[in-house]
Amino acid sequence: MRFLILGGTAWLGSTIAAAASRHGHRVTCLARGESGEVPEGVSFVRGDRTRADAYDTVAAAEWDVVVDVSRQPGQVAAAVAALRERAGSYTFVSSSNVYAGTAIPGEDESAALLPALEGDVMESMDTYGEAKVACEQRVLDAFGPQNSLIVRSGLIGGPGDVFDRSGYWPLRFAQPATDDHSVLVPDVPAMLTQLIDVRDLAEWIVDAAEDGTAGVFNAAGETVSLAEHLAVARAVAGHTGPVVGADAAWLLGHEVQPWSGPRSLPLWLPLPDYAGFNARDSSAARAAGLVTRPLAETLADTLRWERRRVTQGARRAGLSDADEAALLAELAAR
Template identity: 35%
Template structure:
């Protein structure tokens, strides 16, 4: 099997390369070459999908499966998909659950359908009234249309991902932040309730599903109703050997302290009933499987420890500063 990965050196793309190689595939990656060297054994084609001359390097190349982990501007995705369609078998596009404008605030975000994206849209075409999250979903919806337009529905996988976690998540690092915080020990502020549902998908499980090349549109998220916030905290404590003690702090109280959901406290969005309420039945029927949560946490922790100087939060990584956490805990206990 010959596989082309659009992306391939950072997080999800790296997982696709690794899973494809484990299947015995020959892997080529196409990216700008700015995020580090290609994974061992992969062939690098350096280029920018927004530059026609760069894309032309792929003209006439034959690949059984194309996995696009990085596309989010429809016009750029459309250009590449049209070039690849004549000689490539299948296109797996990693989209997002954000294509549903009702997610995560609606009880059932599917009721309102998906954004009416434009398959030819440039970034400048995003409707000005949309928030950043909505704009991302609108662009991804346009990308979906662009891929189907080029490859046809019978040669396309649209994988609407949710919260993707796992080793090499260095760009954002929501799960690594929680693991590192629990590993530090002591009293840990945990938002919400121990019973709050969590639905996380390991990048390697999503990668493996993409490589199955199943035609269709899928909610390729973590398993619904399988894990809770307490499961995640206890797993992190067990894996890291920490003495952490967890103090659950109410959503409303945190909101009153102007704590920012998701960006200041990772994996927490209050007042979002469908945040982790996904319908994965179609994906499961098509072959999506999930490894145990402990395996994901343990492998992520091992990767964090193996990073030179140990993993440190990036500029984009959400998470409470120690001083802010201590202040909030003192206020919670004194209320």
């Protein structure tokens, strides 16, 4: 098959391109080329999707499937306009952020969506979900439900996760911030998590294209409690020191942020408002062939990648060693 990946040099796009190439397909990536190199054996077309001529080269060829990971509705609109007569199907990697509600675990693809972003440009991550809704609509309008695959991905993790949400915990357990090897964790027993390995997501996207799968699917990892997730991260790191829990009120009162960003604890979210955010029903995708590896394998591989990683500046999620040590000292003094 002839695959056109719109992107292909950043983390997810590159992993999809590599998977399609391993499957023996002819793969071309259209990208600016600023996020990295395309995988070996993959063709590269330089193009800036903000320009009107971005698709001139690829629109002159025929494609069996286009894969798009954009979050900008204008980019998607231009792509489908240029390629709808040149491609057999269109796969759009969306997000579970498109859903209007986050409080109820187990909701499926029929759950209510956020209103679509009205403009062509997402100016802020505050409207990320709305922008992805608008992108989905552009694809479905151009290619129709029968030729469109909308993949509403849950939280993606694994080797290469520069967003720090899947690597923080195994690395923290492997490299505690204090002499007694204590690690601070959120004490939120009801919190659920769903981490999908980037490699499993990419493999399923390629498999689905091969099978001609169409429709809208939640693609997420197995649902486990945050406590279980942390236990797995601790085990793969070989941590034997104390695990110190702090409840959500204490963490928030000490300016520890949920989810991501500076001075945060990844994967933790406020309850009950976000009880369903990482607990979507992905049974339809699994029935359509999605297979996910054990969480322990993902976290162990991510830890190996983290140990080789060279970071520049502050991480995008987690606590610094100094913040972690200070918070642990305050908890111990209580």
